[in-house]
Amino acid sequence: xxxxxxxxxxxxxxxxxxxxxxxxxxxxxxxxxxxxxxxxxxxxxxxxxxxxxxxxxxxxxxxxxxxxxxxxxxxxxxxxxxxxxxxxxxxxxxxxxxxxxxx
Amino acid sequence: xxxxxxxxxxxxxxxxxxxxxxxxxxxxxxxxxxxxxxxxxxxxxxxxxxxxxxxxxxxxxxxxxxxxxxxxxxxxxxxxxxxxxxxxxxxxxxxxxxxxxxxxxxxxxxxxxxxxxxxxxxxxxxxxxxxxxxxxxxxxxxxxxxxxxxxxxxxxxxxxxxxxxxxxxxxxxxxxxxxxxxxxxxxxxxxxxxxxxxxx
Numbered sequence: 001x002x003x004x005x006x007x008x009x010x011x012x013x014x015x016x017x018x019x020x021x022x023x024x025x026x027x028x029x030x031x032x033x034x035x036x037x038x039x040x041x042x043x044x045x046x047x048x049x050x051x052x053x054x055x056x057x058x059x060x061x062x063x064x065x066x067x068x069x070x071x072x073x074x075x076x077x078x079x080x081x082x083x084x085x086x087x088x089x090x091x092x093x094x095x096x097x098x099x100x101x102x103x
Numbered sequence: 104x105x106x107x108x109x110x111x112x113x114x115x116x117x118x119x120x121x122x123x124x125x126x127x128x129x130x131x132x133x134x135x136x137x138x139x140x141x142x143x144x145x146x147x148x149x150x151x152x153x154x155x156x157x158x159x160x161x162x163x164x165x166x167x168x169x170x171x172x173x174x175x176x177x178x179x180x181x182x183x184x185x186x187x188x189x190x191x192x193x194x195x196x197x198x199x200x201x202x203x204x205x206x207x208x209x210x211x212x213x214x215x216x217x218x219x220x221x222x223x224x225x226x227x228x229x230x231x232x233x234x235x236x237x238x239x240x241x242x243x244x245x246x247x248x249x250x251x252x253x254x255x256x257x258x259x260x261x262x263x264x265x266x267x268x269x270x271x272x273x274x275x276x277x278x279x280x281x282x283x284x285x286x287x288x289x290x291x292x293x294x295x296x297x298x299x300x301x302x303x
Binding site for chain 2: 009014016019020023024027028029030031032034035036037038039040089092095096
């Protein structure tokens with residue numbers, strides 16, 4: 001099967017942990033570090049790295065604050081993040097269509 | 104399977120898994136339904152017993168006790184949800200707001216308005232039934248849970264039946280409705296949370 005004409009998936013979103021983070025954040029107004037860790041199963045370091053990449057790419061907004069005396073990292077998907085995730089899903093659908101006809 | 108196909112399958116699997124994980128947050132609702140279902144059924148039976156022995160002056164205590172037990176337990180469940188680091192999804196927030204609004208409405212209709220003599224005690228069950236029907240219907244739509252949608256309609260049918268029943272027996276009609284509208288969906292949602300599945 002040739003890859004000509006098939007869309008390329010956004011590499012910033014395509015990484016498994018980052019895709020998981022964005023999917024979770026698309027279902028909620030926000031999620032904190034521990035909630036994302038529970039959902040994705042990622043380690044602290046791994047999750048922090050991927051959150052930083054997403055923040056640098058403008059796909060999420062990260063707010064560091066205190067909840068009582070405990071520090072809290074709150075993440076929200078940005079407008080760009082929603083748009084790019086939506087585009088990613090459309091590209092995924094386009095990629096699925098040729099695979100369905102092969103079977 | 105090519106590398107491309109593997110990557111696509113992996114992405115789909117991740118999306119499905121994350122969506123299912125966050126959907127499970129709404130299934131947490133079964134705890135609230137079970138708590139209030141049993142409390143209300145117990146209060147209704149106690150209410151009827153007190154009416155039968157004609158202890159009318161103390162009937163209001165049953166409903167006060169229900170709230171004294173129920174509200175702290177409800178708050179404790181809310182705190183547990185947060186302690187478990189579960190994501191607060193849009194649908195969970197919508198259900199929270201619905202439950203909060205319904206609680207205030209039930210309190211007003213069940214206790215404040217009769218106490219202020221705005222409505223007769225006999226009007227409480229049908230009015231509560233109308234509210235419960237609305238809550239059940241909306242909850243069913245948010246959760247995509249057909250059983251609750253149908254229960255919403257059953258509540259309205261129950262209200263019509265109550266109209267033809269003597270006012271002092273209306274609370275008894277509420278017992279099977281609360282069982283069907285709170286306790287049974289609580290059991291079904293608990294099973295769905297355990298299985299990781301969801302009724303559609």
